[in-house]
Amino acid sequence: MKYTEEHEWLRVEDDVVVVGITDHAAEQLGDLVFVELPEEGRMVVKDEEVVVIESVKAASDIMAPVDGEIVEVNEALVDNPALVNEDATGNGWFFKMKLEDLSVLDDMMDEDAYIKFIG
Amino acid sequence: MAMGDLQQTALHDLHVEAGAKMVPFAGYSMPVQYPLGVMKEHLHCRAEAGLFDVSHMGQVRLRARSGQAGDGALALERLVPVDLLGLAEGRQRYGMFTNDEGGLRDDLMIANMGDHLFVVVNAACKADDIAHMRSHLSDDCEIEELDDRALLALQGPAAEDVLSSLVPDVRAMRFMDVIAVDTLFGPLTISRSGYTGEDGFEVSVPNAAAPDLARALLAHDAVAWIGLGARDSLRLEAGLCLYGNDIDATTTPVEAALTWAIQKARRAGGAREGGFPGADIVLAQMADGAARRRVGLRPEGRAPVRAGVVLFDSESGGQEVGTVTSGAYGPSIEAPMSMGYVPTPLASPGTTLYAELRGRRHPVTVVEMPFRPATFKR
Numbered sequence: 452m453k454y455t456e457e458h459e460w461l462r463v464e465d466d467v468v469v470v471g472i473t474d475h476a477a478e479q480l481g482d483l484v485f486v487e488l489p490e491e492g493r494m495v496v497k498d499e500e501v502v503v504i505e506s507v508k509a510a511s512d513i514m515a516p517v518d519g520e521i522v523e524v525n526e527a528l529v530d531n532p533a534l535v536n537e538d539a540t541g542n543g544w545f546f547k548m549k550l551e552d553l554s555v556l557d558d559m560m561d562e563d564a565y566i567k568f569i570g
Numbered sequence: 571m572a573m574g575d576l577q578q579t580a581l582h583d584l585h586v587e588a589g590a591k592m593v594p595f596a597g598y599s600m601p602v603q604y605p606l607g608v609m610k611e612h613l614h615c616r617a618e619a620g621l622f623d624v625s626h627m628g629q630v631r632l633r634a635r636s637g638q639a640g641d642g643a644l645a646l647e648r649l650v651p652v653d654l655l656g657l658a659e660g661r662q663r664y665g666m667f668t669n670d671e672g673g674l675r676d677d678l679m680i681a682n683m684g685d686h687l688f689v690v691v692n693a694a695c696k697a698d699d700i701a702h703m704r705s706h707l708s709d710d711c712e713i714e715e716l717d718d719r720a721l722l723a724l725q726g727p728a729a730e731d732v733l734s735s736l737v738p739d740v741r742a743m744r745f746m747d748v749i750a751v752d753t754l755f756g757p758l759t760i761s762r763s764g765y766t767g768e769d770g771f772e773v774s775v776p777n778a779a780a781p782d783l784a785r786a787l788l789a790h791d792a793v794a795w796i797g798l799g800a801r802d803s804l805r806l807e808a809g810l811c812l813y814g815n816d817i818d819a820t821t822t823p824v825e826a827a828l829t830w831a832i833q834k835a836r837r838a839g840g841a842r843e844g845g846f847p848g849a850d851i852v853l854a855q856m857a858d859g860a861a862r863r864r865v866g867l868r869p870e871g872r873a874p875v876r877a878g879v880v881l882f883d884s885e886s887g888g889q890e891v892g893t894v895t896s897g898a899y900g901p902s903i904e905a906p907m908s909m910g911y912v913p914t915p916l917a918s919p920g921t922t923l924y925a926e927l928r929g930r931r932h933p934v935t936v937v938e939m940p941f942r943p944a945t946f947k948r
Contacts, residue, residue, distance in 0.1 A: 481799070482609035484899035484906075485872045503928065505874050507608040507799060507899060510928075529872075533609075 452540070453556050454565035455516045460540055461556060464547075467522055468556070471544040472513065472535065475569050480506040483532035488524040489546065495521060502545050504532070517555050519548040579625035580720040580777035584784055588795050595798060596693035598626040603797040611800035612901040615766060619726035620796035620804075621787055624765075628696030629716040629774055632687040632707070642687050645710040646680065649703065651823065651846045653833035657682045662746045662761050664831050667699060672822040672848030672855070675702065677813050681748040681761060688748070688759055690721070690772070692813045720780035725770030725804075727945065728792035733760075733771055736786055740771060745946040755779040755786075765801065767808025767944040806907060807900045809866060809939030815877055816864060816895040816909055822848070824855035825911065827864045832856070863917040866939035867894065867908040867925075869932055874899045874906040875925045881910060882924045885931050891916060894925065900941055907941045908934065 453461045458476035462469045477483075485505035495501055495515040502513035524546045528534055535543035560568060576599040585592060590601035601623065604611065614620060634642035643654035652665035659682050667675035676695035681688040691699045696715075703713050724733055734741045739751050743762040750759050759774040775783050787793050796804075802812070811817045817826045835841045838853050846852075869875045876897040883891045897908035908925075916923065919938050924931035 481603070482607050484609075485874060487873070503873075505899070507803065510874075510876075532872075536607075 452562060453559035454562070454568070455559060456568065457514055457516070458569075459513065459516050461516055461559065463553060463556070467547045467549055468517070468519070468553070469544050469547050470516060472539055473565070474539045477536050477539040477543070480504070480508065480511065482507045483535045486528040486532045486535070486545075488526070488529065489521050491521055491524055493521045495519065495548075504535075513545060515548070517548065517550060519550040521546050522549045523547040577626075579623055580780040581623040581625060581722075581784055584781055585623065585795070590795065590797060593798070596626055598693065600626060601795065601797040603799045604795045606794060608797070608799035608803065609901050611794065611796045612803050614794045615726045615768065615796050615800065615804055616902050617726070618792040618794070619724055619728040619732050619770070619790070620766070620800070621784065621793050622723040622725065622796050622801060623720070623784075624723050624772070625720040625780070626693035627721055628691040628693065628699060629719050629721060630689040630691065630700060630703070631714045631716055632689060632703070633685065633712045633714070635710060635712060639682070639685060642711055643682070645707045646687060646689075646703075647836070647842065647845060649706055649846060650678075650680070651832045651836050651849070651852060652680065653835040653842075654680060654682070654687070655842070656833065656835055659684045660748055662748045662763055666817075666823060666828065666831065667702060668823070668846050668848045668852065669819055670847050671819075672851035673819040674813070674817045674821055674823065674826065675699070675819060677811065677817060679761070679763065681759075683748065683750060683759070688774075694814060716774070718777050719774050720777050721772060721774050722780065722784060722787070723764050723766075723770065723772045724787060724793070725764045725766040725768045725796075726792075727769065728790070729768070729770040730947070732787060732790045732793055733773070735790070736783075745769070745948050755783045762947065765808075765810055766804040767810070767940055767942060768804075769945050769947045802896075803898045803901060806896055806898055806909070807902055807940065807942040808944060809909070809941060811864075812896055821864070821911070822852055822855055822860060824852060824860040825862050825864065829856060859914055861914060862892070862911045863914050864895070864909060864911055865917050866937045866941060867897075867910055867923070867934040868937045868941075869906045869908060869925060869934045871932065872899070872906060873927060873932065875908045875927060875932065875934060879908075879925050879927060881912060881934070882926060882931060883916065885924050885933070888924075891923065903941050909939070912936065
């Protein structure tokens with residue numbers, strides 16, 4: 452699993468990358484009450500806002516961690532945003548991306564680096 | 571403000587012990603949530619009983635210098651549009667301090683304790699409120715801030731069973747009754763009221779005994795601490811105003827849809843008509859209507875429409891017609907809910923307006939409040 456400074460995790464499954472937010476991020480956000488997902492097939496660039504989430508506290512955006520195509524979104528979150536709080540790194544995933552080149556993940560933090568990053 | 575400059579309530583150590591996340595609020599370090607989290611705290615309060623530390627609020631005793639309770643009531647009536655002479659001993663009423671423009675300086679609870687009035691005001695306004703009362707009422711009343719007392723709210727369907735195990739007298743109380751009672755925890759002042767739409771109590775307790783009382787309540791399985799986060803979604807589901815958001819110095823009781831709190835005796839033609847700051851404006855609005863009104867709003871879909879969001883009368887183009895003053899997701903109604911001000915012609919339930927959210931307009935419907943019916947024991 453790889454991590455970004457925006458508290459997203461990325462996991463390679465076959466030829467796609469699954470993206471979600473970390474347990475740490477989910478805890479900081481509080482209970483999620485609303486998730487708006489991007490269209491499948493949308494081409495996105497790194498740092499583009501692709502998901503809107505609202506917690507009991509506030510609204511936030513989730514940005515594309517890398518360039519690529521959104522190939523699948525987790526529709527279950529629309530009816531049950533709490534999945535993110537219950538299982539942020541499993542059933543609480545947000546979207547899957549197809550990348551030109553998986554090597555962009557090599558420079559990202561691994562778990563040890565991320566744990567150090569959040570202190 | 572650094573956390574070090576903040577005041578602490580008598581329950582501070584208990585909050586920290588319970589794992590609360592403490593935040594600055596109205597000059598105090600207060601628990602915004604506990605490990606249970608906002609959503610589960612909210613639902614717990616509706617299902618069983620929630621314990622709230624509201625000791626940051628101002629508790630004030632007003633005693634008439636004449637020794638006649640009625641003189642204290644008449645004095646305070648000069649500052650609030652409420653019938654206090656008609657408030658029976660052992661009863662409580664909601665009220666508000668008005669300003670000369672008919673706006674609201676604060677909202678408050680007023681109880682007739684027989685030989686004095688017991689007043690609870692908002693934390694952020696308490697210094698101003700006390701100065702206001704002292705400057706207008708000191709000739710007739712002794713005004714004492716009870717800063718040696720904490721305030722705990724116990725709210726929810728199990729509140730009566732829990733509190734009556736410590737104070738049996740509370741079983742006989744009805745909504746808005748108030749009693750003073752001597753207990754193991756010292757002299758308590760208990761009202762059957764709150765800020766959640768649930769049956770429940772607010773208990774004024776000496777600071778020194780407050781931690782023991784809180785622990786005795788928390789010893790019941792039904793009781794859990796509830797933070798400011800869930801307090802906000804609970805009060806919003808109940809359709810109750812948050813001072814500073816939904817009402818302020820620029821909103822009149824008529825605009826704020828609070829005229830139910832102005833009893834007949836203080837209205838036009840009443841026994842003690844007017845006689846409070848801004849009465850001419852408030853009574854004129856009661857007769858002729860106000861240009862805008864506070865309403866409940868139900869957004870379509872799941873996205874919360876929060877404070878500050880602008881309302882339009884049309885899905886595209888059109889006019890900006892109002893602003894949302896509070897908005898959140900309602901865990902019990904399982905839907906988003908908001909309140910805000912709209913022009914009176916658009917204030918009828920069923921009216922569709924449009925909230926602009928992230929550059930897109932979302933339909934919202936004007937609805938009656940509360941969003942969730944209250945469960946008071948009347």
